[in-house]
Amino acid sequence: MPASVLLGNIAVNEMAQEEEWSDDTKLFMPYDVEQILLADNANCVAVQTFLKMCNLPYKVDYRKxxxxxxxxxxxxxxxxxxxxVPELDHIVTFVNNKGKSLTSHLSDKQRSDMRADLSLINNVLVNAELxxxxxxxxxxxxxxxxxxxxVYPWPLGTILSYTKRAKVISKLKALQWYDKSIxxxxxxxxxxxxxxxxxxxxxxxxxxKPTELDALVFGHLHTIYTTKLPYSGLWDTVRSYRNLISHTDRINSLYFSKKG
Structure with missing residues (x-):
């Protein structure tokens, strides 16, 4: 990968406006068939959906x-x-900085409501998935x-798995999620x-109209629906909300079906 400017924990600055969106933009993510897990998959689907809503071209580059x-x-x-640029919120800011926004039609109150919902999803659904x-x-x-x-040789795969688990548990403990019952x-x-x-x-x-909230909700609900887990409790909880399931089906049809 060529030398690049990292836009993650720092604010996306005005320099990014100087370049047009590249037709060769790459979206890097883990292998979706054999490797990726629930929360990461939801975020990857949400970013893909957001870019499709913005009609911005990209190519998926799978890396272990x-x-x-x-x-x-x-x-x-x-x-x-x-x-x-990592993660949905930074990518949204980056795209907005290039003059493309899905929220220009919103009032200040609606923007505030949307930010609250985005935060709720990231603070609850992500932690539940983890x-x-x-x-x-x-x-x-x-x-x-x-x-x-x-995707890793033994014993590296096992070592990395338990290293990752320790980091996730540390995060869940700090957020008072680790001791919750199922x-x-x-x-x-x-x-x-x-x-x-x-x-x-x-x-x-x-x-x-479609916004990044629609993209994020779709990312999580579609992933919950399509991910096989030993227990169905998570999907059973979600599927009782018929309008959310209809919303998921609608976005899937609009942006991911062959017709769409």
Missing amino acids: NAEFMSPSGRVPFIQCGKYL YLTWVEPVTLKEVTIPRYSS EEVYREVDKVCSNLANRLENNQFFFG
């Missing part, structure tokens, strides 16, 4: 070490020209360790889904 290549240590990240992936023992043994270690995790997810379902009501999109 994508998280170690990322400026923030999280996936996905894009390489656009000389810039490396809990189910790295704490719940059956899923850890049957899904997480085999997938995460699959039932408490499902209840937290249910609260978020209830809030989102009330926001969406019978509308096609949360704020009239």
